[in-house]
Amino acid sequence: MSRRSSAKYKLDRRVGENVWGRAKSPINKRQSRPGQHGAARKGKLSDFGLQLMAKQKLKGHYGDVTEKQFRRTYDEAARRKGNTAENLIGLLESRLDALVYRAKFVPTIFAARQFVNHGHVTVNGVKANVPSYRLRPGDVVQVKDKSRSMALVLEALGSAERDIPDYIEVEPKAMTATFVRLPELADVPYACRMEPNLVVEYYSS
Template sequence: MARYTGPRTKIARKFGEPIFGSDTSFEKKNYPPGQHGLNRRRKKVSEYGVQLKEKQKVKALYGMLEKQFRRTFEAAERAGGVTGEVLLQLLESRLDNVVYRMGIAPTRAAARQLVSHRHITVDGEVVNIPSYSLKPGQIVAVREKSKALEVIQNALGSTQRSRFSWIEWDASSMSGKFMQKPERAEIPENINEQLIVELYSK
């Protein structure tokens, strides 16, 4: 199965919330896609259906396929601690997500493309693996010859991106330090991670 590259609004409508951020198209049609979209709301969803929908939402949000997501969940289980919170910390520690959080790219999909196309370095070395898991203290930067790229300049020029306490950003060098894995309260997305834990525990 290939990664979904279609309209993001369609995915947001499927989950009933603008999971990719502000979306005027979603505001106009905030009901499920398809000719029976408005009627689908009245259908009662089972407990399993609610759990599955939450997992699919998180997969769409972070741009992951099932096999990769399950591996991440299994790693969270092995790590100890509260599995759901550890899962979100692992997802937030991915290189493509941190590039997005730093404001280098406007979306996670764009961040993934920048990483894959070798525009990003970690501790001075080019890393082209979007799922690369960062460790506290590592430095993520825009490669020197990529600093003039329009997509990067536009993203960094946006005043709407909020900064995060677990990331230290230096605008002059276009680099940032991954300080630590974020606490649950520092992850702004509307995610009920316990539903995912319950789904995989069946």
């Protein structure tokens, strides 16, 4: 069971945004932060506060990514040539669970982690059950035959909440998704504004 599945919408209220763009998000009805005094806890954030919020929002979007895993991903992005913020987005989107979510094989990023953990997908024909597995351009992810009739898969495929980004090619009948290329920030269909540049400032300060 996903560690945060029962409280996944707390992030929405904490940052004051609908992070995943879901109709069920409590932020659609009540925009205050969690807690008895949430409505009163509004104030201007410091530069550090803005950077921390940006980091928590981006990390939280990818579900149960731990701080250690996220920092390791940032360090890899910083080592690569080019813009660190763009590299960070590309690395996060190349996670296996992120692709399963973007391809609409499951309804949420939390379900994607479970789906991969339980061995419902293959990568290039080989079973893969590590959500953080890093895909390369050209890799093909496929839902196993016996898993295609699962209720959450059918729910996700029929949902109009999300669009499939153009850096992923999906064949609905074969239930395959090809990771075409590493995306940039502008390519990723985030439901709210992400600021990876502030995440870079947070870790480099």
